[in-house]
Amino acid sequence: MDGKAYIAQRPKRADGRRNYDAILAAARKAFESTGADASLEDIASQAGVAIGTLYRHFPTRASLVEAATRDGLENLVAHAERLSGAADPLDALTAWMREAVAHFSTFRGLVGILAQSMYDEGTPSHTMCNAMHRSGADLLRAAQAAGSVRPDLTPDELFDLLSGAAWVREQAAGDRDGSPRFLQLVLEGITIPRA
Amino acid sequence: MDGKAYIAQRPKRADGRRNYDAILAAARKAFESTGADASLEDIASQAGVAIGTLYRHFPTRASLVEAATRDGLENLVAHAERLSGAADPLDALTAWMREAVAHFSTFRGLVGILAQSMYDEGTPSHTMCNAMHRSGADLLRAAQAAGSVRPDLTPDELFDLLSGAAWVREQAAGDRDGSPRFLQLVLEGITIPRA
DNA sequence: TTGACATCCTGAGGGTGCCTCAGGTTAAAT
DNA sequence: ATTTAACCTGAGGCACCCTCAGGATGTCAA
The missing domain is CATH 1.10.10.60 (Homeodomain-like)
Known part of the structure; x- marks a missing residue:
């Protein structure tokens, strides 16, 4: 293949x-x-x-979407690499997550395609999605190692949360954009308060 | 109107x-x-x-969807009323949330329509969605009054979380259904541990 | 039973979008 | 200049959407 x-x-x-x-x-x-x-x-x-x-x-339409959004995904991966090894792994992770949600909702319908590509091989965006998955997983691991994020959260779950946030954002396009708040809730939900 | x-x-x-x-x-x-x-x-x-x-x-297609799913929404509302005033408001809320997510993902594409109907008047499902919104808000208020859920969570935010969970569920149809886990994370994220 | 009529049903037809493919065109290499 | 592989075109078949003029029928009252 x-x-x-x-x-x-x-x-x-x-x-x-x-x-x-x-x-x-x-x-x-x-x-x-x-x-x-x-x-x-x-x-x-x-x-x-x-x-x-x-x-x-x-x-295929998917191949066109892939080509139109490749840059954005590449940037996302590049940014993750730049952030890896940051002083505060939690800050790095949250910053990256915000950017990821923003990219996922570049336009209506993108997040659905990406969610599909994430786990469906033979899809145009699958390669890029995999790269992004790895980047995110690295940042997550670091934040978990630092004791800032609940250790049982898996990368797949992280991406489900990100996708959900992006989807909510794209639903409420324009007014009533609950996305920052959604992500905020998710973040506060998965982080471990500094004792 | x-x-x-x-x-x-x-x-x-x-x-x-x-x-x-x-x-x-x-x-x-x-x-x-x-x-x-x-x-x-x-x-x-x-x-x-x-x-x-x-x-x-x-x-319209929306009117057909509305008719096909009205029963489910009515059940959801009825169930909420049955749960209201339960001994443990948090249990009531979580049980209802699980049921809501299950209904939202009755079939692929439903949650998107419902999310639309929630805030767009003049949509066939809008009335039912409003009723459901109220039901959920009541359960949420009760759980908050009992000190079980973070007090700053609004009903709108609750529905964003529910919709997000349902959307994730419908994406991963069949295998790899991350939805229970998603909802679990959300729930643990918004609840206040009993001191 | 028998009109009378409002309700209901039919399905052709025009519009849009998807995607393919046979045939014509052209950039580039020799 | 010739060759040729890469490229372009756009008509056409298919699926779906939605409308509407004309025909059928259930219902009710006389």
């Missing part, structure tokens, strides 16, 4: 690259404003390209 | 009632197996009825 089979490769010919980029830009805009179920035909026409061209570069 | 304007009325003629019931039964089965986005044309044909008949009784 070559995981990359699903991942759109950046094309080599100049016109191909141009269109690839245009489609990606249009997709980002459309996802932002409409959600992950934006019309692919709209995206194509917005990119000034026929629908077949979009499918050539991104054979 | 008459909230009932959207709610499908049980038709009066015998054939109408028959079809209404058949559609509802087919819808329940379809939602159960496919999710809230099941094909309405499939539901109609499964009920042995033309598509126009389905739309006659249930002008």
